[in-house]
Amino acid sequence: MSRFVVHRLWQGVIVVFCVVVVVFVLTRLIGDPVRVMLPLEATADQRALFEAQLGLDRPIWEQFLVFVGDAVALDFGDSLWQRRPAMEIIAERLPATLILTFSAIGLAVVVAVPLGILAALKPEGLFDRVVVLVSLIGLSVPQFWLGLLFIVLFAVQLGWLPTSGRGGVEHVILPALTLAIPAMTRIIMVVRSTMMDELNRQYVKTLRAKGLLEWQVVGVHALRNAAVPVLTLCGWELIRALSGYTVVVETVFAWPGLGLTAIQAIERQDLILLQAIVFVTAIIVVAVNLILDIVYKAIDPRIELKAA
Amino acid sequence: MTTTLPPAPTTLAAPPASEAEAPLLSVEGLTVDFYTRRGLVHAVRGVSFSLGKGAALGLVGESGCGKSVTSQAIMGLIHLPGEITGGDISWKGRSLLGPAAAAYRRQVCGGEIAIVFQDPMTSLDPLFSIGRQIGEVLVRHKGMEPAKARVRALELLDLVRINAPERRFRQLPHALSGGMRQRALIAMALASEPELLIADEPTTALDVTVQAQILDLLIDLRQRLGLAVLMITHDLGVVARLCQQVAVMYAGTVVERDRADAVLLRPAHPYARGLLRSTPALETRLDRLLTIDGQPPDLRRPPQGCAFLPRCARGTDSCRTRPPLGPKPGGTGGRVACWHPVTEPETVPAAASPAGGSAAVRPDPLVAVEGLTVHFPAGRDGLFGPRRVVQAVDGVSFTVRAGETLGLVGESGSGKTTTGRAILRRAPITRGDVRYRGQSITTLTGEPLRRLRRDMQLIFQDPYASLNPRMTVFDIVAEPLIVHGLAPDRRALRDQVVDLLALVGLPADAVTRHPHAFSGGQRQRIGIARALTLEPAFIVADEPVSALDVSIRAQVVNLMQDLQARLGLTYLFIAHDLAVVRHIADRVAIMYAGQIVELGDRDRVYADPRHPYTETLLAAVPPVDPRAEIRPTRPGEVPSPLAPPPGCRFASRCPLVTEQCRAAPPSLSPRADGHLLACWHR
Structure with missing residues (x-):
C-alpha cells in the first residue's frame, strides 16, 4: 500500500512539473508577454523596463529556472491588475x-x-x-x-x-x-x-x-x-x-x-x-x-x- | 472410500403415507412463471418430488427444462419477473411459501438448506476475502462472534481439503483457481451446517479432472455429515456417481422418477431413453450417435398434451392429453409420465465397428506442425520487474492427414485453442513451423495469406457469441464469398447460400432471419455453413459442441461426420470432452500445459492410455453406467503457464514421478506401432 501511495505521489509530481513547463512555454515562448500585458501605445523604453522587471531580458533557460523556483516557493510575483502578490489573491x-x-x-x-x-x-x-x-x-x-x-x-x-x-x-x-x-x-x-x-x-x-x-x-x-x-x-x-x-x-x-x-x-x-x-x-x-x-x-x- | 452404488433405500423411492415423519423436503405441483418482454414463460409446470433425510436425488435435464428454476424456488430466490404461481414447497412438513412463512424461510433457506452454484468464477464477491465470505454465514446463521467464526471458517476450509487454509482465508477470490473457488463455495454452503445441500451443476464449469475431485469431495461430505443432496445436472455420469434417486425433467415437468440405476439402465420415458442414448459413452464407440430429433417446445406456448410428443416415435392420439406421473412398469417403485412407456430393457447398441471412422483417409499430411511455440507477453512483474511471458504452446509437433479427424484434447489452459488458432495464422507464432500441403505458411502475409484463408476455416465454440446478431443468416453465410471477391450475382449467391443451408439441415427460409430466431444447435449449423462457404479443405473446430445440450450435440456431431464424408474435409477437432472426441476422431493428441503428452490412434489411446496424464483424464470421466467401476482420482491442478516447471510438466501430479522427471522434460517420441508418448517411465 505504501509503495502504491509513493508511486502515485511521484506520478503527481511529474504531472505538476509538466503543467509548469506547459504554462512556461505558453506564456514565454509562444506569445509575447510584454505585448499582451502592456497597452499598445507603450514606448520602447517602457517595454524594456517592464521586461527587466519581469526578468524577460535574461536567457530563456535562466527564466525557466527562476520560474520553477517561483513555482516551488508558490510565489509568482505581483498581479498586474491588483498590484499585490498573486498568491495573496488566490488565498483570498x-x-x-x-x-x-x-x-x-x-x-x-x-x-x-x-x-x-x-x-x-x-x-x-x-x-x-x-x-x-x-x-x-x-x-x-x-x-x-x-x-x-x-x-x-x-x-x-x-x-x-x-x-x-x-x-x-x-x-x-x-x-x-x-x-x-x-x-x-x-x-x-x-x-x-x-x-x-x-x-x-x-x-x-x-x-x-x-x-x-x-x-x-x-x-x-x-x-x-x-x-x-x-x-x-x-x-x-x-x-x-x-x-x-x-x-x-x-x-x-x-x-x-x-x-x-x-x-x-x-x-x-x-x-x-x-x-x-x-x-x-x-x-x-x-x-x-x-x-x-x-x-x-x-x-x-x-x-x-x-x-x- | 466406498463409492459403489448402494442399493437404494426403498423409503426414498416412495415414502409411505403412513410414515410418521414427513420427508425433509417436499415439492408438490410447483409452477413457476417468468414475465418477459416476449411473453409469459411457463418455466416450471407442476413439478413434484420429495427427498428424505440423507438422500441424494439427481434432477436431470437439458437447458431450459426448469431444473435450476426449481432449485431457486426451493431456496426462495425467485423474484420478479419470476413468480411461483402454484404448488407448494415444504421443509420438514411446513410450507416455505407465502408471506406467513417469511420468518421460517429466513431460518431455513441458506441455513438448513444451502446451495452451490455452477460457475465458481463468478459466484464469489470479488472484493471480499474468502474467510470473510464464509464468516458472514457463521455470523448470520450461527450467531458466532467474528473471532470464533474465523476459527470455524478455517476448519471448514480444511474440511473441503483446501491446502494452506490460513493463506486462502485472507485471499480474494481471484487468487484461487476454479476448483479451489468451488471448494470455497462448498465450505461456505456447509458453514450453516445444512441438512440439505443443493448442488446446481456444481462441476459443469470445471475441468474434468477437477470435476472428479469435486465429486469425490461431495460424496465424502455426504457420508461424513449425513447430508442430503439435491444434485441438479445435465450430466448422467455425475448422477450415476452420486445419486440414488433420479428425476428426469423435460419442458418444465418431471417425466420420470426412479432409482438411479433403474433410470440409467431401464429408462421408461422415451425422452429419458433418448437422452441416455445420445450421450456418447467413453467406453464404446458407435459409428453414428443416436439423437433425439427436433427441439424442446417453446415454454411461452407449452403444448396441451405430452410436451415430448413432437419428438417422440411412440406418440399416438392419446398423447394429446397430458400424461400424469403414474406408476412405472418394472417393479422399481418408480413413476413415469408417459402413455406408452418403454418396457423392453435398454439394449446396448452394437459395439464399435473396427473400421469405423473417416472413410477416405489419405496418408499424405495436409497440415504439418513442427515445434510450434506460442508465447504471449503478460506485462511486467511490478513496474520495473522482468517481463513475463505466458507460454501458451511450447514445442508442439503433429501432422493432420488429408481426410482424417485429429482430436486435440486438453483441459483449460492446455494450449489447445491457441494451437488451433496458430495453425490458422490467427495467433502469433513465436517459434516453429506450420506447413500446409507441404508449403510453410508460418511467414505468409498479404495476398497469399488471404488466399490460404479460403482453404482453412474455423468453427467456433459459442454459437450465441460467434454470430453477429444484426446480420441476417444470408449475410452471415455469404460474407466470406463477398470478402474474398468470389461472390457471383445476387441471385446465384442466394442459391448458393440456400444450398449451403440445406447441406447443414436448415430450411431455405432461414436466409432472411437473424440469429436470435434460432436455437443453439441451429446457430451452430449456421456457423458450420459459414465455415463451409469458401469450400475449405481443412477446418479447425474449436469445441464446436460443448455449448450445446446432449441431444443437440449428437445432431451436430453427426452432421460434421456426414459433411466430412461428403466433402472430404479434414478436421482438427479441439475439445475437452473425451467421449465426443472418441466418437469423431481418427487419431487423438492429448495436450497438457502447452505440450502434447500422447498422440496415437483413437482406440489405442482410449483402450490403453500410456501417459499418466491420459490415464488421469480418462479416469476422471464419470461413467454413465451405474455398475461401472469407480476409478480413483488424482489431486492437483495444471501449473501456471507463466512459470512452467523445468522438467515434465505433469511431474507435480504424476504418481510415477522421479528426479529425472523434475530435471528434464521428456520429448514426444515414437513407441510401438507409431504411438507417440512424452514420458520417461512408459
Missing part, C-alpha cells in the same frame, strides 16, 4: 471556491447515492421511473437559469435567503444547490445503472442464497463493487467544479471564487495571476486524483500499479 478566493464546491458535491453525493440505490432495487418500478424522470429534467435544465430561478423564488419572492455575495451559511445554500443539481442527477444515473448491473451478478445470488439480509447484500457487497465507477464520477464532478466550471454559478450569485477570478484575470490580461491560478488548480486536481487512487485501492485491492 480559494476558500470561497472550496466551500462552494465541497458543499455542492457533498450534497450531491449524499442525496444521489441513496436515491440511485433505491431506484436500482426495483428497476422499472414506480420509484425508479420517478427518479429517472426527475433526473433527466435536472440534467436538461441550464445551470444559469436554475440559479436565476432559485434567486427569484427563494430570495426575491420568499425572501428566505440572500440573492448573492459571500457571507454566512445562508449565502452558500443557493449557489451550492445550483451547482449540486446537475452533478446529483449524473451521479444518480451512474449509481442506479452500476447498482442494477451488480445486483444482477451471480455473486449476489450466492449472497442471497446464503440467507444474508437484504441490506447486507445491497449496502455492503453490491455497493462496494459498484463504488469504483461511482467514485470516478464523483471525483470528476469535484475536479470539474474546482477547476473553474463553477464560473457560471459564481457569476450568477456574485460568488468571489477562483473561477470568477480566473475570468477576470483573462479579461485584464493579467498573465501573472493566471499562471498562479493554473498552477494552484493543477495541484488541487492532482491531489484529488491521488486521494481517489488511494480510495480505489482500498475498495478494490486487485487494482495494481501497472493499471496507471
